[in-house]
Amino acid sequence: MSSVVFFVAAIGVLAGAIGVVVLANPFYSVLALVAHLISLAALFLLLRAEFVAAAQVVVYAGAVMVLYVFVVAYVGGQDQPVRSSGPGLRLIAALFGAALLCELWIAVIGSSLKSLTEHGAPYTPGFGSPSQIGQLLLTRFLEPFEVASFLLLVAAVGAVILARRRRGLGDEDEERLPGFPAISVAEVLSGRVPTGSMAEAAGLGYEVGESAAGTRRQARGGW
Amino acid sequence: MPIVWYVVVSALVFCIGTYGVLTRRNPLVILLCLELMLNASNLALIAFARQHGNADGQIFAIIVLVVAACEVTIGLGLIVALYRRRLPIDVDQMNELQG
Numbered sequence: 001m002s003s004v005v006f007f008v009a010a011i012g013v014l015a016g017a018i019g020v021v022v023l024a025n026p027f028y029s030v031l032a033l034v035a036h037l038i039s040l041a042a043l044f045l046l047l048r049a050e051f052v053a054a055a056q057v058v059v060y061a062g063a064v065m066v067l068y069v070f071v072v073a074y075v076g077g078q079d080q081p082v083r084s085s086g087p088g089l090r091l092i093a094a095l096f097g098a099a100l101l102c103e104l105w106i107a108v109i110g111s112s113l114k115s116l117t118e119h120g121a122p123y124t125p126g127f128g129s130p131s132q133i134g135q136l137l138l139t140r141f142l143e144p145f146e147v148a149s150f151l152l153l154v155a156a157v158g159a160v161i162l163a164r165r166r167r168g169l170g171d172e173d174e175e176r177l178p179g180f181p182a183i184s185v186a187e188v189l190s191g192r193v194p195t196g197s198m199a200e201a202a203g204l205g206y207e208v209g210e211s212a213a214g215t216r217r218q219a220r221g222g223w
Numbered sequence: 224m225p226i227v228w229y230v231v232v233s234a235l236v237f238c239i240g241t242y243g244v245l246t247r248r249n250p251l252v253i254l255l256c257l258e259l260m261l262n263a264s265n266l267a268l269i270a271f272a273r274q275h276g277n278a279d280g281q282i283f284a285i286i287v288l289v290v291a292a293c294e295v296t297i298g299l300g301l302i303v304a305l306y307r308r309r310l311p312i313d314v315d316q317m318n319e320l321q322g
Contacts (some may be wrong), residue, residue: 014232068254075251089245089246097239100237140279151289162303
């Protein structure tokens with residue numbers, strides 16, 4: 001029974017991975033990755049990693065993939081020609097992948113670990129359960145846990161700074177930065193200054209006289 | 224199933240991901256292929272955790288999951304920033320730092 005589940009899940013994992021690489025439209029690549037992740041969660045369950053499987057499905061296949069879909073929709077999932085820089089590079093990449101596979105294969109066989117061909121250590125109840133993982137995370141692995149939370153904070157702030165809407169192009173930013181007096185609160189409130197807000201992007205709060213082209217340029221933001 | 228089967232699947236997925244990173248030109252798809260490689264390493268970690276009956280490998284996999292989420296966030300932020308500057312979404316044309 002478990003071997004049937006394994007083969008079905010493994011085929012799903014490999015098909016999803018190939019789909020990600022081969023499909024031309026990035027949107028379909030994201031969907032293939034979702035299928036890959038869900039099959040992978042099945043493999044994790046077979047390996048008694050219940051908590052990791054649940055986290056994988058909820059965090060990865062749920063949240064992160066939604067982020068991907070949003071960005072693909074925003075950037076426009078234009079059909080990119082699958083062609084890479086040339087057939088030569090693709091051949092080299094394929095050779096490199098094959099060489100890597102051979103190397104890994106040799107590493108697995110050469111390790112001559114007898115336990116690799118067995119079913120693993122005897123199963124003890126509670127292995128990989130949320131309670132065990134939580135206990136480990138809060139006792140032995142407290143430091144990595146805290147560092148990971150800090151890393152998440154840094155990444156979130158970094159993403160906001162990278163993707164925020166900026167006023168005009170780079171030069172305008174530069175010339176307004178030094179003294180700050182260029183914009184007053186009253187001006188912002190009266191809507192005469194592009195604030196880079198969402199209301200502005202929707203075309204609200206603009207001077208009537210401004211040309212449509214200027215509005216678009218400002219509203220799209222420079223950065 | 225013997226543990227070695229999981230390791231083989233992991234190696235295959237890793238190689239497919241490497242091929243994708245090397246050939247695709249859309250940075251979004253390159254990020255997806257990086258995810259594939261990280262997932263392959265996760266599978267190997269969890270397989271070895273099962274082999275030894277020790278949950279430390281699963282903690283490692285969870286930390287890898289967190290790092291992957293951070294990498295995705297930053298990468299997607301970069302792609303959005305590229306799009307805002309009207310630069311082509313193509314890694315072959317992003318060569319201004321090439322000197």
